[in-house]
Amino acid sequence: MLLYPAGFSFASLKSDLSKAMSQDGASQFQEVIRQELELSVKKELEKILTTASSHEFEHTKKDLDGFRKLFHRFLQEKGPSIQPYEKIKARGLPDNISSVLNKLVVVKLNGGLGTSMGCKGPKSLIGVRNENTFLDLTVQQIEHLNKTYNTDVPLVLMNSFNTDEDTKKILQKYNHCRVKIYTFNQSRYPRINKESLLPVAKDVSYSGENTEAWYPPGHGDIYASFYNSGLLDTFIGEDNLGATVDLYILNHLMNPPNGKRCEFVMEVTNKTRADVKGGTLTQYEGKLRLVEIAQVPKAHVDEFKSVSKFKIFNTNNLWISLGAVKRLQEQNAIDMEIIVNPKTLDGGLNVIQLETAVGAAIKSFENSLGINVPRSRFLPVKTTSDLLLVMSNLYSLNAGSLTMSEKREFPTVPLVKLGSSFTKVQDYLRRFESIPDMLELDHLTVSGDVTFGKNVSLKGTVIIIANHGDRIDIPPGAVLENKIVSGNLRILDH
Secondary structure (H helix, E strand, O other): OOOOOOOOOHHHHHHHHHHHHHOOOOHHHHHHHHHHHHHHHHHHHHHHHHOOOHHHHHHHHHHHHHHHHHHHHHHHOOOOOEEEHHHHHOOOOOOOHHHHHOOEEEEEEEOOEOHHHOOOOEHHHOEEEOOEEHHHHHHHHHHHHHHHHOOOOOEEEEEOOOOHHHHHHHHHHHOOOOOOEEEEEOOOEEOEEOOOOOEOOOOOOOOHHHHHHEEOOOHHHHHHHHHHHOHHHHHOOOOEEEOOOOHHHHHHHHOOOOOOOOOEEEEEEEOOHHHOOOOEEEEEOOEEEEEOHHHOOHHHHHHHHOOOOOOEEEEEEEEEEHHHHHHHHHOOOOOOOOEEEEEEOOOOOEEEEEEOOHHHHHHHOOOOEEEEOOHHHOOOOOOHHHHHHHHOOOEEEEOOEEEEOOOOOOOOOOEEEEOHHHOOHHHHHHHEOOOOEEEEEEEEEEEOOEEEOOOOEEEEEEEEEOOOOOOEEEOOOOEEEEEEEEOOEOOOOO
């Protein structure tokens, strides 16, 4: 039997310690706190021991000594190394920010098709604002940087065999922009028959019947493909690879306050109900590690999704030293967990594809760091629900960058769930005569055959459900605030 001091709260004590350790104090200050906590617990345990009878004394003393050792280990545990963005921003920018920018290469993953939203081509070519595509916005962002700071930051696109041809056709439109654009292709791997574990492909072609036999193996392939393309050696002098540029983070990497350069930085942000599946950072054996939901046993998935237990998640905005990538790639030392992704082909054949995630390599790099960035740095568009958010007046567009509107009174993004009638972009656009005013929206759920007229305003929590066979037309100019709309509401032209 293990005894605890009267009034002793294991959870609250660790919470107090975590709060103390999260401050900016030096490691010496943290050690003083640990020692004080150990001393307090030691005194409480000694009090308990005095209450033991003579025949209880020896085994009680062994129990409490065992507890003290366990408690000591508990106090030594450290959480993942994560810096608040505000602390990094507070350092300001150096006068030579242009020379710092010239050490940067922006790489965008461009291998994904918009099939989940009913599109045939690359997802980067989906329209977002004023007929601008995601790729247009990326080019505008980097061109603005180059013009503002008189720099030459290049854009590199990692295409897949699915997106390469269409992307190269589009790139001609940027010939006169002040951005040098490079492309390379990620690998092409054969899908495996789930039963026989043999490749489905019979030859190297990927047309006709063989189209479904191949797949791009996830964004973790960027390290090998970038190295094999020769572009890594081309850009090695630029030093850092990044996704969406932030000058303060870049300066922190190039001019670290402790003089020790980080080889890998992962931007994380606070988790909301919409992000419960996002990967999170942990610390294990002195290294940061990324844990994805696919790695979590089913019995612990709900725990992993907890917003209170795992408060941050990976945005996949990464900053990586090119020199470190080259070193690790040549040493074959980039270690990423394998993700087994089951698929069913059109003909009904069950296959698996082996993938890796780019962030999983964080444990292979030295002095890795997580930076907790504002939510505004994270704008995922995987569904039409996400697309509605970025197309709405929640965001302002400036020089290719989408930022939360100043008219939004709180910084959180509304939770939006559009039903299956909105899944395809073509259907989604047809159902909105114009994008509603969403500045005061908290939560929107839409299900069934629903359309929106012009100049609709949505506020608070709005739920619109058209049952099977019914249709709901939200009239032009309608203001829905904390409303549930159901049944059948049809507006006919006359």
